[in-house]
Amino acid sequence: MDARALAPRRLRSAMFVDFDNVYSLLQRLDADAAKLFAEDPARWVTELTSGTDQDGAFTRRFLVQKCYLNPAPYSRYRPNFTRAGFQVVDCPSLTQQGKSSADINLVLDAMDALASTTRFDEFVFLSADADFTPLVIRCRAADRQVTIVTPGPAAAAYRAVADTVLSADMFIGLLTGSDAATILDSPAPGTSGSPSPATPGTPTTSDTPGTSGSPAPDASGPAATAAAIPTASAEPAPATPPVAPATPPVRSEVPVAAVHHLVRSADRPVALAAAAAEALRADPTLRERGWDGAGTFAAWLQRSVTDLAVDTRKPGYVWDPARFQESDLPQPAADEQQIAATAAGALAAGSDQRVPGLTELQRRVVALTETPGLAQAGYRCLLEQLDFDLALHPFSRNETSKRVRDACAKVDVPIGRAAINFVINGLLLAGAGLDGEPSAEELAAVWTDNVLGLCRGARIELSAADVAEITEWVSGGLVALDPV
Numbered sequence: 001m002d003a004r005a006l007a008p009r010r011l012r013s014a015m016f017v018d019f020d021n022v023y024s025l026l027q028r029l030d031a032d033a034a035k036l037f038a039e040d041p042a043r044w045v046t047e048l049t050s051g052t053d054q055d056g057a058f059t060r061r062f063l064v065q066k067c068y069l070n071p072a073p074y075s076r077y078r079p080n081f082t083r084a085g086f087q088v089v090d091c092p093s094l095t096q097q098g099k100s101s102a103d104i105n106l107v108l109d110a111m112d113a114l115a116s117t118t119r120f121d122e123f124v125f126l127s128a129d130a131d132f133t134p135l136v137i138r139c140r141a142a143d144r145q146v147t148i149v150t151p152g153p154a155a156a157a158y159r160a161v162a163d164t165v166l167s168a169d170m171f172i173g174l175l176t177g178s179d180a181a182t183i184l185d186s187p188a189p190g191t192s193g194s195p196s197p198a199t200p201g202t203p204t205t206s207d208t209p210g211t212s213g214s215p216a217p218d219a220s221g222p223a224a225t226a227a228a229i230p231t232a233s234a235e236p237a238p239a240t241p242p243v244a245p246a247t248p249p250v251r252s253e254v255p256v257a258a259v260h261h262l263v264r265s266a267d268r269p270v271a272l273a274a275a276a277a278e279a280l281r282a283d284p285t286l287r288e289r290g291w292d293g294a295g296t297f298a299a300w301l302q303r304s305v306t307d308l309a310v311d312t313r314k315p316g317y318v319w320d321p322a323r324f325q326e327s328d329l330p331q332p333a334a335d336e337q338q339i340a341a342t343a344a345g346a347l348a349a350g351s352d353q354r355v356p357g358l359t360e361l362q363r364r365v366v367a368l369t370e371t372p373g374l375a376q377a378g379y380r381c382l383l384e385q386l387d388f389d390l391a392l393h394p395f396s397r398n399e400t401s402k403r404v405r406d407a408c409a410k411v412d413v414p415i416g417r418a419a420i421n422f423v424i425n426g427l428l429l430a431g432a433g434l435d436g437e438p439s440a441e442e443l444a445a446v447w448t449d450n451v452l453g454l455c456r457g458a459r460i461e462l463s464a465a466d467v468a469e470i471t472e473w474v475s476g477g478l479v480a481l482d483p484v
Contacts, residue, residue: 009059012063015064015125016123016124019077041081067081068102123136123145259279276297325405379475381413389407401420430446432447455470
């Protein structure tokens with residue numbers, strides 16, 4: 001087989017970094033991550049330049065790397081990005097309100113790149129600013145892949161028009177190396193909103209350097225390509241060139257990579273049915289071959305993808321054990337019991353209020369703002385356990401989240417890490433001082449204000465009664481309601 005057929009694909013990408021937006025949001029969520037982002041850009045850029053998907057290994061070559069920053073507060077970080085190969089565009093404040101020209105400069109440069117004689121396969125934007133939504137739409141309309149990295153909450157409309165979104169938790173994990181951070185990977189043809197077979201589709205994920213995913217690339221171009229070739233596909237091909245593409249090791253490698261991509265890029269455990277569909281999309285003959293002798297998809301998964309955790313109980317889930325645990329699995333039965341108990345308590349107390357978590361308004365808030373769909377009792381437990389934990393331990397996003405999850409599970413209120421992280425991020429972005437010892441009531445008040453702010457951002461029109469209902473729900477009943 002031609003060695004070139006085994007070489008990783010190379011994507012031509014353009015990266016645009018809204019420094020002020022990224023750094024300021026990271027500072028509020030994780031100061032260590034913000035420091036690493038600003039002081040060592042070469043490292044996290046390198047993390048983004050290789051990976052594996054259904055079609056094998058790839059490298060991403062950033063032909064354009066531009067960083068837009070306000071030199072007044074951030075000039076000390078300029079040399080770091082210059083040394084990392086970025087063209088730094090100074091965007092000083094032009095108004096009394098401190099608004100810089102970063103947005104318009106970024107848009108103009110991106111449009112120039114879109115019209116360039118060099119066809120860029122992918123545009124990567126590092127910003128949570130939803131003002132870039134029309135720009136992303138324009139790039140998609142030009143048949144280009146779009147990846148956005150959001151260092152904080154981003155509007156649903158902004159995320160919806162991108163092919164791939166790297167969330168704040170994922171990006172912080174990439175920067176700090178915690179929780180087996182999910183790293184941007186290459187698009188796979190014909191998937192995730194990319195109808196044209198000639199257009200890269202969904203970027204996949206690879207592990208951090210030194211783990212079982214694709215290796216970290218060398219900074220040099222050709223060397224990076226050679227380093228990213230998976231050994232499983234590279235070894236059998238030279239021995240039997242005519243049949244190498246059809247040998248079981250090579251054939252199974254494609255669906256395994258597809259399942260890895262799906263699971264490691266998901267923000268929650270993945271249903272086995274969805275994982276099986278992804279494996280069959282990557283290799284339609286896998287079912288006909290009896291799942292390579294395993295008989296069932298679950299058995300094939302447990303045999304072929306040993307670094308993922310699998311639960312075969314109804315309806316079945318697969319997840320990355322470095323980021324999730326069984327407590328993160330959807331638990332409708334537990335939720336129903338909790339809701340029933342809440343309803344029984346309300347009935348016993350003679351209350352005619354609607355059961356939290358089931359109202360039309362609350363479902364709308366969850367759908368439009370992605371606020372966790374916990375019952376009122378769940379929010380109360382989360383906030384009280386967070387209060388208790390902060391009184392005993394110094395705040396650390398990762399460790400605090402884990403301890404709160406475990407504490408909630410011990411009192412039979414299972415809450416996943418994703419929901420806890422969402423609440424913690426909301427508190428931090430709203431200015432809560434978690435390094436002190438805030439009370440549960442103070443945490444509830446800040447969290448409630450954050451959710452109401454998300455509702456305003458999503459253009460949800462709320463009456464006074466709606467505000468009261470949301471307040472009682474997301475505060476766990478810890479915030480006193482004003483008399484109507």
